Amino acid sequence: MFYQPKNGHQLPHNPLKAIVTPRPIGWIGTRSKEGALNLAPYSFFNVICDNPPLVMFCSSGYKDSVAFVEETGEFTANMVGAHLAKEMNATSVNSPRGVSEFDYAGLTPAACEMIKAPRVAEAYAALECVAVEVKRLTGKDGALAESYMVIGEIVGVHIDEAILVDGRIDITKSQPVSRLGYMDFATTDKVYEMFRPKWEE
């Protein structure tokens, strides 16, 4: 089949988010200007560059995570292991501004080294980020959409040493959870290696 998004897909559910999969989940921790803590999962998320080290998440609508980044200029991107999947999902609750999803999901907010935003103590890794840009997105017609992309530079990295084996992150230990579209999720716990080919004349 083929469809143009502007004409609709004629399927019972939008397939787009099930096509580009698996998508990593950035579990975004923020602090408001009044000091309220916030935590929410974003699967429009990725590391987009390593020099400088940049991450991105995108909000469909102007949500608390974006508002708090605009207020304080900082956020954490925490990584979700299989043992935290339920808690991650719980933090997607649409709670009023000022209610901490850390409390709601029974998670521990830990202090960061370089920024004031909270990180998830139970996460296998957390990236401390300083916002570089908050951009309201447009389509090709230039019309402003209700979508907001946040780009942040990683200024600190936490890794739970329990997932390190011989100095490398062992995916069978971190067991990252990703989003597959619809209400589907996956845990990555199998890995295979491939080496890049060398061109020989």
Ligand SMILES: Cc1cc2nc3c(=O)[nH]c(=O)nc-3n(C[C@H](O)[C@H](O)[C@H](O)COP(=O)(O)O)c2cc1C
């Ligand atoms: C796995 C998962 C991924 C999500 N990804 C996004 C996303 O990329 N963008 C978005 O706007 N909402 C996403 N959501 C929904 C938000 O987490 C939800 O709207 C949340 O209440 C936003 O919280 P906030 O207002 O505190 O930022 C996702 C939810 C789940 C469970």
